[in-house]
Structure formats: structure tokens, C-alpha cells
Amino acid sequence: MIQRNTRQRDTILAVLERAEGPLSAPELLCRAQQDLPGLGIATVYRTLKLLTEDGRVRSVNLDGESLFERADLPHHHHFACRVCGKVFDLDVCPLALPQGLAVPPGYLVEGHEVTLYGVCPGCSA
Amino acid sequence: MIQRNTRQRDTILAVLERAEGPLSAPELLCRAQQDLPGLGIATVYRTLKLLTEDGRVRSVNLDGESLFERADLPHHHHFACRVCGKVFDLDVCPLALPQGLAVPPGYLVEGHEVTLYGVCPGCSA
């Protein structure tokens, strides 16, 4: 649990606020260092872990790497561009029946993750 | 492209054949070493890469790690247990509309990945 407010935590949260999609820890570090040079990668990871435990941040797995986004975003999923590798938020959930899925009996579904792969507008030009 | 048949490649493929779900490279190594002690992790990765390029194996990303499965399996998705961490194959695609998704114009969808999270029968007991 987070117990104190610090410049690094404010900065990390601010970067997440203005992100256009989920960010990896190294990417987040890169952006945050523009506001707060000297910030260390360890602090980024420690802060992300605390924020996740606090329920303020959520992690999504994509293309083998962990990306982080604010947890207060409305339910959505992601689109990963095969060309430039960028990840975009989609404001739709293509999963028609979040619950009534035909899963074998005994499996308790608590959540789902949907990722679409393809080419983004910028790369298809 | 694979050009020669070797004991290690046969073994790796055999392990994938009898897997109940996608496997990570370290997990695959562990199982394969029971048939072929001395097998190295580098060979596992190199073989998986070649098999993927050959279209015989496919990789799925889940929980931040890359898992591998045979590419000749019918279209399906995965269920990841939050308790034991195991991944199971689901023989259904909960994605009702593989095509007509409400993605913003300009995005070309070439594929999708769906993962359900929850508790498996073994862990809910």
C-alpha cells in the first residue's frame, strides 16, 4: 500500500494519465524522465506494483510484454499493430456474452482479455 | 527452414503433440528432457523459432510469457487459472463476430487472441 506522496509517484501517474494506450515499464520510464530526470527503473516497477495492488493501475499482457494502464478506464480492449508495434485502446468489447460463454463446467470465469492484431491506419498508408 | 531431422526436434514436436495446452519454453524443456536428457534450452528456442517459421507451431502470449502450441489445432482460445497458473485450451471461440467488429476505420484486423481468466475445476475444490 502506498503511504507517502512523492514527486516520482506523481510523475508516473501523470504519464499514465496522458498515455494513448498501455505502456511498458521502460517506455513509461522514458516518458517520465522527461519530467523528472534521474528517475530510476526500479522505482517505476515498484510504483507500478503498488499502484496495481491499490487497484489504481492494471496490467495487460501483450506480445510477450507487460503493459500498464490506469484501472479507472472503462471496459475496453486493445489493438496491436504488427508493423509499428504500437498498442491502441479500443472502446468496444467484441465479446458479446461476457458470462454465458460455452466454457466446460467447473471453470469459473472472472475476467477476459481480448487483443486484436493487424495494421494500424498509420502503417497501412 | 528446417533441413534435417534430429532426435531433439522429434522429441520437441512429440512433447507439443501430447500437451494439454500451450507450453512455455522452459516447461517444454523440462518435459522433453525426460525423453532426451542433455537437451539444451537454446535448442528448444531455436527449434521453436524454426517450427514457427515453418508454420507448424504458433506462439500465444499469456500472463507475460510466450507459450507455444501446434499450429494445426482448430481455432480456439485459452483459459488461464489464477490459482495454479495452468493454461487450458478452450474449444470455443467466444468472439461472436470475428469480422464485423466495431473497430475504428483504418484499422485492418488480421487476427485476434482471447484469454479468459478465472479458477479451474481442480483449484475451485
Added chain:
DNA sequence: ATCCCTGCAAACGATTTGCAGAACA
């Protein structure tokens, strides 16, 4: 006898952890 393939070990990138000093409350 080629030349591909393998094992070992070093290299790498992402993530975690130990430790001493810096900074909130």
C-alpha cells in the same frame, strides 16, 4: 566429407532485490 545442428557459456533485456542515503510526514 559437407554443413547443419547441438550444447555450453556468455550476452541481453526485462524485472526484482539489497543496501545506504534522501526525503516525506
Added chain:
DNA sequence: TGTTCTGCAAATCGTTTGCAGGGAT
């Protein structure tokens, strides 16, 4: 002032790569 936090560096873990020897064709 007392802890919590932070930065640095070392440690870990998954993955890749270089190299010399072994094996398939």
C-alpha cells in the same frame, strides 16, 4: 526524527547468440 522511498548496482529469469564439436545426409 522516524520510516518510507529512491537510486544504484547486483541478482534473476527468460531468451538470444557465438563458437567449436557432433551428427545427418
